[in-house]
Amino acid sequence: MVLLPVPLIWRRRAPVSVFAATTGLFVVAQAIGAQSPAALVVTLTALYAVARYRPARFAWPAAAVTVLPGFGNRIEDGPAWGAFVAVSAITVTVVLVGVNQRTRSAYLAALEDRAERLEQDRDQRARLAVADERARVAREMHDVVAHHLAVIVALSDGAAATTAVAPERAADVMGQVSATGRQALGEMRRLVGLLRGASAPEAGTRAPQPGLDDIDALVDRVRAAGVRVTLRRDGVPGDWGPGAGLAVYRIVQEALTNTLKHAGPHAAAEVSLCYRAAGADVTVLDDGAGRAARPPEPSDRHGLAGMAERVTAYGGRLRAGPRHGPGWQVHATLTFDRTEPT
Template sequence: MTPHRAPSGHNGAVSPHALRVAARRHPRAVDAGIAALVALACALVLSGRTGATVDAAGVLDWTSVVLLPVPLIWRRRAPVAVFAAATVLLIGSQALGAQSPAALGVTLTALHAVARYRPARFAWPAAAVTVLPGFDNRIEDGPAWGAFAAVSAVTVAVVLIGVNQRTRSAYLQALEDRAQRLEQDRDQRARLAVADERARVAREMHDVVAHHLAVIVALSDGAAATAALAPQRAADVMGQVSATGRQALGEMRRLVGLLRGTSRPEPGTRAPQPGLDDITALVDRVRDAGVRVSVRQDGTPGAWGPGAGLAVYRIVQEALTNVLKHAGPQAGAEVSLRYRRDAAEVSIVDDGAGRIARRPGIGDRHGLAGMAERATAYGGRLDAGPRAGPGWRVHVCLTFDRSEVLS
């Protein structure tokens, strides 16, 4: 098994990005490393090499060097408590007489953690706690204000650096959260668009397949019934079956092309979507299958666009298909179309071939669901159900706003 290696640059050195990733994954190790570096700096100063010590370092001095930076290991998790502990340890070591010339570095490191990981209302009081003891010493010892001013400036600079880092980190986190939300919203919109497209294609496939198969079955039954007595009539009917099948195949190829995303359909398969002008041919096919269909039209269609015409056509197609499937070719149906400039009222009523209609089960409502979706898309509502006597009734009123009415 190949061991995992951190990303490195061309010369084999670990990249800064890899170091930042490792630091985010192991924050406790980073804090322990910072505490160790502070302890090392204090030890270097205490060793006398910098000239900051007066007397030789004793056991108490080295013990303070080791113990003072220990709380920094928890600087990220509990910065206020760490600052308080570092301050108490510093005061206690000084009270015991330990030399700690670099102990202020421990306090400043803890102060930076307060400013970096807590709001400013915690940082500035902590800065005051760091500076005020030095102010008292200046009053007691005389005019040594230079060191006090330097310590005060360093303390303020540490707080400002920590606050700036905290603000920048919060800003970057907000940007990341916003980008993640935008990505999630985009993915959700894409999924909804895909679901809507699938539902639309499924609705179209149901309308096409169900209608043409119902017509083919009815025509085939009629041809079989008349084959012995009227062979020529049966042959003509089978020709209609063939034509209906070819038309169904053409529409299926078009729908499959939409699913595959093909930009160039096969030759001879490209045709406009059916609309109001195709309702007459639709009724003729149903009549050929045996259903007695009458059509009544009032008014003139407005310039609604192809989408509205397709919706009216599919509603009439599905209603007549249901007549053919459930009532049979012996049924009679009436199609009523009332047109206004910004609305269309569609009504299909059948006699059920003298039989009482029943409401469909859950698995047989695909056609009704498709009609309801088309009606809802144009501000309408589907009213479908059994009549008081034999038969079934479908009624839809579609409303088109100004954007859908072409000028």
């Protein structure tokens, strides 16, 4: 009787072995005539451990091992079935409680695992969203800084070259430099406001993103820097939303900026905008100021990568590279609908 409950110490780790040990000790105790009400309690505790920590295929055979000896004794001793029925009912109840607890624990573990996976997925989505937003802001910053600085540098060079012979012309050019710098500063403040959030003081004074209607002003700035730009439009733009207009604007801006940086202010460029019902074709060609263009170095492809990302966002195609002869060409095919890309 003293040894009988000792195996219960390991009931969580090895419930089947513990049940076998307690059952064996119980049989030995019965054989030598040792009697105690605790004997059945110990056996039922070991049976509960089997049902609680092992699958049901282990629990019900263990329950049969507990009940069947009593059934045999009732056959030998006579028709006193009350105690047998009571013990059998308690045994089945113990097994059912153990199986229910095991099922509940498995269900709770599955819920916890699902909640953890959902939390990880949420965090991953949040990180991806932050990375996408950073890439978008970096792309906008590159477009704004590269374009306006290229225009400012070209205008400053022109002003320096004309100061001695035409001071009035130089003063007018420097006024354009100032206006371009103010515009760049305004766009930079707007982007910084986006990074700070809606509560930033500048939020109420932000200008809208540039679009199709701003391409004429863009072309005029590049013309003022010295590049001879021809703008041609075919078709009528659809109701595509501000994102589509921004994509077209930035593609034209980046292409003209590259013309200004690499071909110089004495180059000529042609911008063609062909609007279709489902999208637009954007083509920018320059003559390279009579020089053959070379593919850019991998470290100097940020502008091309930004254009490719904008085109890909609308399921389009981008071709950019040297022309047959002098100059560079950019051709983008974009597909729009009423839904902005995610």
